[in-house]
Amino acid sequence: MRVLASAPAKIILFGEHSVVYGKPAIAAAIDLRTYVWAGFNDRGAIKIEAKDIRVPGLTVSFSEDEIYFESDYGKAAEVLSYVRQAIELVREEADANGKGVTVSITSQIPVGAGLGSSAAVAVATIGAVSKLFGLELTNEEIGKLGHKVELLVQGASSGIDPTVSAIGGFIHYEKGDFEHLPFMELPIVVGYTGSSGSTKELVAMVRRTYEEMPEVIEPVLVAMGKIVEKARDVITSDLDEELRFTRLGRLMNLNHGLLDALGVSTKKLSELVYAARVAGAIGAKITGAGGGGCMYALAPENQSEVATAITIAGGTPMITRISREGLRIE
Numbered sequence: 331m332r333v334l335a336s337a338p339a340k341i342i343l344f345g346e347h348s349v350v351y352g353k354p355a356i357a358a359a360i361d362l363r364t365y366v367w368a369g370f371n372d373r374g375a376i377k378i379e380a381k382d383i384r385v386p387g388l389t390v391s392f393s394e395d396e397i398y399f400e401s402d403y404g405k406a407a408e409v410l411s412y413v414r415q416a417i418e419l420v421r422e423e424a425d426a427n428g429k430g431v432t433v434s435i436t437s438q439i440p441v442g443a444g445l446g447s448s449a450a451v452a453v454a455t456i457g458a459v460s461k462l463f464g465l466e467l468t469n470e471e472i473g474k475l476g477h478k479v480e481l482l483v484q485g486a487s488s489g490i491d492p493t494v495s496a497i498g499g500f501i502h503y504e505k506g507d508f509e510h511l512p513f514m515e516l517p518i519v520v521g522y523t524g525s526s527g528s529t530k531e532l533v534a535m536v537r538r539t540y541e542e543m544p545e546v547i548e549p550v551l552v553a554m555g556k557i558v559e560k561a562r563d564v565i566t567s568d569l570d571e572e573l574r575f576t577r578l579g580r581l582m583n584l585n586h587g588l589l590d591a592l593g594v595s596t597k598k599l600s601e602l603v604y605a606a607r608v609a610g611a612i613g614a615k616i617t618g619a620g621g622g623g624c625m626y627a628l629a630p631e632n633q634s635e636v637a638t639a640i641t642i643a644g645g646t647p648m649i650t651r652i653s654r655e656g657l658r659i660e
């Protein structure tokens with residue numbers, strides 16, 4: 331018996347980093363997915379095959395006592411630690427420690443791009459392996475287990491990534507609780523810098539700055555939380571679409587400035603953000619942890635011009651759509 335599950339990538343629209351400090355954030359699932367096949371093996375081991383994880387040229391295969399990496403050891407190891415932890419957690423839930431599980435992963439989501447690839451792979455793995463063991467978990471419960479995986483692997487995590495990947499759509503997230511926001515089509519362009527940041531290291535860096543000067547950083551985090559609440563008001567309002575986009579764009583630009591102030595932007599991220607704005611985007615900001623990874627732009631009238639400007643500035647544009655669907659057993 332084999333089970334196939336898939337889970338989507340996400341973008342954080344507003345509130346990354348401040349969400350780690352209990353402030354609210356807004357995120358949405360997007361239509362890039364990770365697919366995980368799960369089956370039993372009779373070796374009693376965890377075996378993970380990931381042949382097309384988008385770290386250049388990577389082929390990975392490892393089991394409990396053997397580890398083979400053909401390239402990019404660091405990033406591969408990071409992805410695989412989420413998968414391995416997810417399998418171990420489900421085996422515990424199913425009271426089946428020591429039972430051999432093999433998973434095969436294929437993914438459309440670039441790794442380390444701030445698009446939630448680790449959360450998506452954790453959620454899809456939990457979905458597939460729990461089904462394999464006959465556990466009946468809701469998507470919300472799987473999102474919570476995904477959060478546990480993140481805490482075990484990276485130490486600190488708000489849980490927003492696995493939550494939105496498991497349940498899909500648009501969410502407002504605060505301290506582990508989420509609320510679906512009304513679905514709206516967002517004409518966005520995601521721009522990938524081509525390099526990756528480590529969420530773990532960036533969260534730790536912001537924490538060090540916070541501890542060094544809480545009286546400076548706390549007001550920045552509070553302002554980020556207020557931006558999120560304003561964005562929620564705009565999204566749930568009955569303003570016409572043009573006005574909604576204009577207001578969201580301004581809030582994106584404000585949020586980007588504050589993320590830059592926290593030190594999580596890079597030269598390349600800023601270049602893509604400004605290139606998008608100059609090409610006519612009404613808002614552009616980092617999405618995710620920063621330090622590389624991705625930005626996104628809101629471009630209702632000129633998605634293709636903005637995509638071209640991102641290419642010229644040295645990034646890889648992706649015109650994507652919001653995905654209503656979260657974890658799916660295929």
Ligand code: PMV
Binds near residue numbers: 350488489529
């Ligand atoms: O996984 P990323 O790179 O999209 O970043 C997650 C967002 C952070 O707020 C930086 C961390 C968290 O746990 O919420």
